[in-house]
Amino acid sequence: MSAAARVDASSTGVEVPLTPVAVDYAITTLASVLTVVLTAVAFWLSYEHLQxxxxxxxMAEAVARSWAWPATVDLFIVIGELLILRASLAHRVDWWAIGLVTAGDGASIGLNVAGVGQDAGALNYVVAAVPPVAALLAFGALMRQVHAYLARRASTDVEAPSTPVKVSIDRPTATPSTGIVDGAESVPKLPAFVPEVEAASMPVAVEAAPVAVSSTAVDLCAPVVYPNRVDQLVRALYGSDFTQPSTTRMIMAMDAAGLGTSQSTARTARGRVKAREPHLANFPTAIAS
Known part of the structure; x- marks a missing residue:
């Protein structure tokens, strides 16, 4: 059938048969429900007999104790099965959990059979042994289904990319004479930014300005370190636009840094900075306050 002749079944009203995934989901759900029911019934029969x-x-006169006593046997099975499930999800073997299940199942089956008595028929022993054995198998099947469900959820949570991306990496080699790396075609080249320069209409003669001999010497020593955080902040404002920071600007910077909003603190810090670095007083003061 060609692609043009295909008809969407959802628009025609024709019932679409169940897919294998839907059938598998229905069977798994039904099996899980029946396994839970079987586990509950088998545990109840075994527990009742042990009571x-x-x-x-x-414990004939202690009714509460007689009903609580079977839990000391059957709960080992539940604990062991849960620990085995946890170990299987972690991709390891928990021999301690296997030992708990073995001990609990062995004790449950042995006590159920021994509780029948010595002079009973063979079928009585079979009837007594069926519930604990069924509880063991049903609980194991239930844990297996839970493990399969969790493993399926873990596999579906990881989404694979829809289309594979092929990445080819060429090993670059440098030309000894020029230092240019070969194989540059594997890396996209960006156009170089060349600033536009307007040609001068006429040559301009530039006269060198004389340098005064009595110029102030520049101190090339290490910069001044301010231990006070407010002083550090104010000193940084001088270098942002090479103007003396105003009080409002210093307060805004202090507030952003969590150092308060005191005008006197800001002005005092600015005075300390000027005292330690007198050349900062030559910065424009038009916006200073």
């Missing part, structure tokens, strides 16, 4: 065994052997 009768406890009541017949010293």
């Amino acid at each position: 009768e065994v406890a009541a017949a052997h010293g």
Whole structure:
């Protein structure tokens, strides 16, 4: 059938058969529900029988204790199965959890069978052994389904890219004479920025200005270090636009740095900076206050 002759089934009202994914999901859901029911019934039968065994052997008058006693056996199975599930999700083997399940299952099956008595028929022992064995198998199947569900969720959470991206990397080699790297075609070149220079209409004669011998010497020593944070902030404002910072500007900078908004603090800091670096007083003062 060509692509032009295909018809969307959702617009025609024709029922579309279930996909294999939908069938698998339905079967998995039904199996999970039945496994939960089977686990609950098997545990209940085993627990009930163990309660009768406890009541017949010293706990007949203590009803609460006879009902609590089977938990000391059956809960080992639940704890061990959960620890095995955790270990399998971490891709490791927990032998301690396997030992708990083995001990709990062995004790549950042995006590259920032993509670029947010595003179009972063979079928009575089978009836007593079926619930703990069924509980073991059902709980194991339930944990396996939970593990499969979590593994499927982990695999679907990672989305693969829709289209593969092929990246080719050419190993660059430099020409010894020029130092230019070969294989530059693998890297896109950006156009060089060349500023436009307007040609002068006429030559301009530039006269060199005489340098006064009595010019102030420039101190090339290390810059002055200010231990006070406010002084550091005010000194940085001098170098931002080479003007003396105004009080308002200093307060705004102090507020942004979390140093308060005191006018006197700002002005005092500006005075300390000028005292340590007198050449800053030559900066324009038109906006200073």
